[in-house]
Amino acid sequence: MKCTFLKFVLILSLLNACSISEKQFSENSEKLFVDSLLMLFNEDSIFMNPVSVINTLSEAGTQITDSVNYYRLMLYIAKCYVNLQDTDSLFALCDQIFDFTSREKAITRHPSVYNKLTDMQADALNSIALFFSFGGQLDSATYYFEKSFNLVPYSDVCINLADSYHQKGDYASAIKYYREVLFNIDSLGGGEKLYFAIYLGMAKTYQTLDNFALAEQYYEKAALYSENISFYDKSFFYNSRGNLYYFMKEYEKALGYFRSASRYAEMILLPVSQAISVVNMGEVYILLEQPDSALFYLNQAKELFGDLFFEPQFNFYMTGLYASLALLNGNLPEAEKLLVQPYDTLSINPQSLYSHNRRLQDLYLQKKDYEKAFYYREQAEVYNDSIRSAKVRNSIAEIDARYSQDTTLLKKDILISVTENKALQWRNTTVAIVALLVIVIISVGGLILYIRKRNELRHLNQRATITSLRMEIVRNRLSPHFMFNALNLVMPSLGKYSELESPFRLLIQLLRDNLVASEQVASPLQQEIERVQNFLQLHALKQTEQIRIDWQIMPEVPTDTPVPSMSIQIPVENAIKYAFLPDSVDAHLQILIKPENEAIGITIEDNGVGYHPDKPTDRKKGSGSGLKMLRQTIELLNTKNSGKIFFRIENKRTETPSGQGTRVYLHIPIKYNFEL
Numbered sequence: 202m203k204c205t206f207l208k209f210v211l212i213l214s215l216l217n218a219c220s221i222s223e224k225q226f227s228e229n230s231e232k233l234f235v236d237s238l239l240m241l242f243n244e245d246s247i248f249m250n251p252v253s254v255i256n257t258l259s260e261a262g263t264q265i266t267d268s269v270n271y272y273r274l275m276l277y278i279a280k281c282y283v284n285l286q287d288t289d290s291l292f293a294l295c296d297q298i299f300d301f302t303s304r305e306k307a308i309t310r311h312p313s314v315y316n317k318l319t320d321m322q323a324d325a326l327n328s329i330a331l332f333f334s335f336g337g338q339l340d341s342a343t344y345y346f347e348k349s350f351n352l353v354p355y356s357d358v359c360i361n362l363a364d365s366y367h368q369k370g371d372y373a374s375a376i377k378y379y380r381e382v383l384f385n386i387d388s389l390g391g392g393e394k395l396y397f398a399i400y401l402g403m404a405k406t407y408q409t410l411d412n413f414a415l416a417e418q419y420y421e422k423a424a425l426y427s428e429n430i431s432f433y434d435k436s437f438f439y440n441s442r443g444n445l446y447y448f449m450k451e452y453e454k455a456l457g458y459f460r461s462a463s464r465y466a467e468m469i470l471l472p473v474s475q476a477i478s479v480v481n482m483g484e485v486y487i488l489l490e491q492p493d494s495a496l497f498y499l500n501q502a503k504e505l506f507g508d509l510f511f512e513p514q515f516n517f518y519m520t521g522l523y524a525s526l527a528l529l530n531g532n533l534p535e536a537e538k539l540l541v542q543p544y545d546t547l548s549i550n551p552q553s554l555y556s557h558n559r560r561l562q563d564l565y566l567q568k569k570d571y572e573k574a575f576y577y578r579e580q581a582e583v584y585n586d587s588i589r590s591a592k593v594r595n596s597i598a599e600i601d602a603r604y605s606q607d608t609t610l611l612k613k614d615i616l617i618s619v620t621e622n623k624a625l626q627w628r629n630t631t632v633a634i635v636a637l638l639v640i641v642i643i644s645v646g647g648l649i650l651y652i653r654k655r656n657e658l659r660h661l662n663q664r665a666t667i668t669s670l671r672m673e674i675v676r677n678r679l680s681p682h683f684m685f686n687a688l689n690l691v692m693p694s695l696g697k698y699s700e701l702e703s704p705f706r707l708l709i710q711l712l713r714d715n716l717v718a719s720e721q722v723a724s725p726l727q728q729e730i731e732r733v734q735n736f737l738q739l740h741a742l743k744q745t746e747q748i749r750i751d752w753q754i755m756p757e758v759p760t761d762t763p764v765p766s767m768s769i770q771i772p773v774e775n776a777i778k779y780a781f782l783p784d785s786v787d788a789h790l791q792i793l794i795k796p797e798n799e800a801i802g803i804t805i806e807d808n809g810v811g812y813h814p815d816k817p818t819d820r821k822k823g824s825g826s827g828l829k830m831l832r833q834t835i836e837l838l839n840t841k842n843s844g845k846i847f848f849r850i851e852n853k854r855t856e857t858p859s860g861q862g863t864r865v866y867l868h869i870p871i872k873y874n875f876e877l
Contacts, residue, residue, distance in 0.1 A: 231270045235261075239277060251281035268305075269314075272298050272321060279328040283335065291332055295325045323353040327361060334361075339369045359385075360398045372406050379403045397426035401438055408445050416445055433474070436465035440478050452485050459485065476505035480519065487525050495526050517544050518553055524560050528567065536564050555584035707739045715767075722834065723875035726794070726801065727760040733770045733792075740777060748781065748788040755795040762801055762871050765834055765846070771827040772805045772850075772865040780809025780863060800844075803867040812852040812863040844870040 238261055258274045265271040275294055282291035302318040309315050330345035346362040363378035383399050404419035420442050427438055443458030459482045466475035483498035499522055509515050520539050527536035540561055549557075558581035565574035711732070737750055754760075769792070781788040793804040832848060839845045847868035853860035 231265055231267045235265070235270045235273050238274070251284050254278070255281045268301060269317065269321075272301055276321060276324045276328070279325065280331075283328050283332045286332070286335065288332070291328065295329055298322070298325045320353055323349045323358060326352065327358055330361065330365070334365060334368070339365060343369065357395070360395065360402060363402055367402060367406050367409070372410060375406050376403065379406070397423050397430055397434070397438075400426070401441065404445070405441055408441075408448070411448075413445060413449050420445060432465045432469045433471065436462045436469070436471070436474050436478070438462075439465065440474075440481065443478075443481060447481065447485060452489055456482060456485050472505045472507065473509060476502045476509075479505060480522065484522055484525075487522065487529055490529060492526060492529050495529070499523060499526065513545060514549065514553075517549055517557075521553070521557055521560060524564075528560065528563055531567075533564065533567055536560075537568075540564060551584050555581050558584065704739065704742055707735055711735050711739060715770075721766045722838070723763040724766050725760065726758070726762050726764050729764055729766070729769050730754070730760070730794075733773050736770060736774065737777075748777065748790055751789065751791040753791065753793045753795075757796045758794050758801060759796075759871065762869070763873070763875055764801070764803075764867075764869050765831065765838070765875070767827070768831060768867060768869075769803060769805065771831050775828065776805065776807045776809065776863065780807040782810060785809065797868060799872070800868055800870045803869070805865040806853075806862065808862040811854050811861065812850050814850075838873075838875060841876070842870070842874055844873065846870070846873065 238258065255278050258278050262271055262274050265274065275298060279291055279294050279298075282294065298321060302322050306315055306318045309318070326345050326349035330342045330349060333339070333345065334342035343362070343365045346358060346365050349358045350362050359378050359382040363375045363382070366372070366378065367375040379399050379402050382395070386395060386399075400419045400423035404416045404423060407413075407419065408416035423438065427435065430438070439458045439462035443455045443462060446452070446455035446458065459478045463475050463478035463482070466472075466478060479498050480502035483495045483502060486492075486495035486498060499519070503510050503519060506515055506519070510519060520542065524536045524539040527533070527539065540557070558577045561577040562574050562581060565571070565577065715732070773790070773792070776790055780790075787808070789808045791804075791806045793802075793806070795802050828850075835846050835848050847866070849866045851864045851866070853862050853864055
């Protein structure tokens with residue numbers, strides 16, 4: 202109710218916004234305005250507040266100047282009159298729509314306008330047919346549905362026509378129209394919202410024919426499209442499916458569906474729909490021999506029916522259920538009083554008369570009046586035979602109609618297939634010629650690409666050779682081995698300076714390790730640690746600044762695991778070079794290495810000035826290319842591995858305002874392929 206109230210508030214706000222003095226909409230603007238109004242309504246709105254819908258749309262109509270858009274609103278109002286069963290208002294409004302559309306169709310020359318006017322006439326006829334259908338006048342309903350269908354054979358009317366034939370008991374025609382609209386939807390590839398109504402109608406028809414297996418299949422198909430339907434349709438669906446399981450004698454299942462049907466009927470304030478679900482629950486409880494529950498639901502249904510309870514069909518049906526309840530409780534006088542009341546057999550359907558005679562048979566069996574019990578048994582069998590014969594005839598007619606329809610479709614398919622085969626022969630010839638041309642073009646194109654790629658590869662090889670030669674020239678200008686030999690020659694002359702011997706040896710070892718590392722993609726973790734320790738030991742000889750180094754290597758770490766070369770040394774060197782100011786107090790560098798779920802985690806963390814990649818670097822300290830080289834190496838290696846190396850540099854101040862320094866984190870899988 203709250204959603205509906207908000208909907209009407211929104212509409213009134215829209216109307217007020219559009220009520221501008223001496224200003225009229227253009228035709229397109231009015232169309233958008235009407236579309237926006239009608240999108241706010243659905244079947245639940247019509248059932249819950251038909252009078253409010255009429256008032257709102259009537260007020261909106263005063264703002265409309267285009268007649269087509271105006272009568273679109275009137276068609277929706279007509280649907281409200283159908284649900285209110287307001288005969289005079291409905292027919293008066295439909296007469297206005299017919300007069301307008303007939304005049305306009307006589308003078309229009311535009312096909313799309315003509316078709317739109319025809320659609321409006323079909324909608325008006327459909328509303329009249331629904332009015333007669335709700336009132337139980339099935340012959341009149343079928344007549345107007347057929348007139349609407351002849352004007353515009355679209356899916357909604359076809360489904361309504363099938364429903365009308367179902368109510369009349371012409372199940373073959375019902376299935377025919379259900380299958381026809383299903384075929385049209387499938388062939389056009391649209392109309393998924395209509396699948397629910399089609400499958401539900403087919404399920405109910407096969408249920409009436411006692412083909413419960415096929416009925417259950419179609420209920421399952423309808424359920425697939427039941428999520429976005431109206432509450433009214435949900436109530437009808439659950440009640441119909443509950444009846445299926447009632448006839449299949451699966452009473453607990455039936456109860457669940459009847460409860461759902463009652464709940465949705467209550468949501469849209471439809472007492473009659475709720476009463477039907479509730480009385481079904483009462484009947485099931487009688488069959489389950491639970492008289493207290495049965496009495497509760499029968500009394501609730503009687504209250505919900507209101508004045509309808511005294512209509513002949515409703516009264517006969519309810520009186521029979523109260524009589525069954527009296528028989529269940531052993532109250533034979535009360536049961537006899539209810540069952541011997543006079544009734545008009547012409548106004549009662551055969552199924553109800555069959556049940557009535559079975560109750561009388563049960564009554565006189567309990568009273569041991571076997572003569573009367575036998576008489577009513579015979580009467581019940583007469584109605585049962587009649588019902589069974591009608592179902593057999595209808596089943597045969599339905600099967601005949603179904604296979605006739607399938608045969609017609611098969612003939613059409615054969616004709617289409619012959620035509621398609623002729624077209625296919627021409628198409629195959631054309632395809633062969635085109636394919637030959639394509640093959641020639643692809644071959645020539647492939648040859649051109651091959652020559653171009655070969656030339657490009659030759660050019661790249663030449664460039665690589667030139668680059669290699671240039672690098673070799675640079676290396677040969679000053680061989681690293683020459684440097685090591687020169688330093689080794691100098692070492693003996695430093696004998697009298699013993700304090701210099703250890704630093705020089707560290708320097709030589711560090712140069713040698715770095716040269717080896719520069720030629721390797723990866724090296725064992727232990728080797729990388731020793732290389733960094735040598736570097737830090739050499740750096741510690743400087744007296745200008747003191748940095749406290751804290752190594753934390755967990756004992757579980759496999760130190761023979763390969764890691765990218767220089768992956769620890771480059772971040773440590775960067776921290777030594779850039780992290781600390783000359784006047785830094787308590788400069789601290791922490792290196793943590795620990796196992797991490799089939800991987801090694803390496804964290805290098807300082808308490809310096811933080812990481813600022815956008816800030817220009819001090820060229821005196823270095824070029825800053827080490828990190829770039831490390832990143833590029835890791836990215837290249839990751840392209841060849843499913844498990845990736847993670848490399849991240851963080852400014853600790855971004856985590857917490859009081860944070861200080863930089864954190865470098867490496868996550869290296871133990872089983873990692875370092876081959877390029």
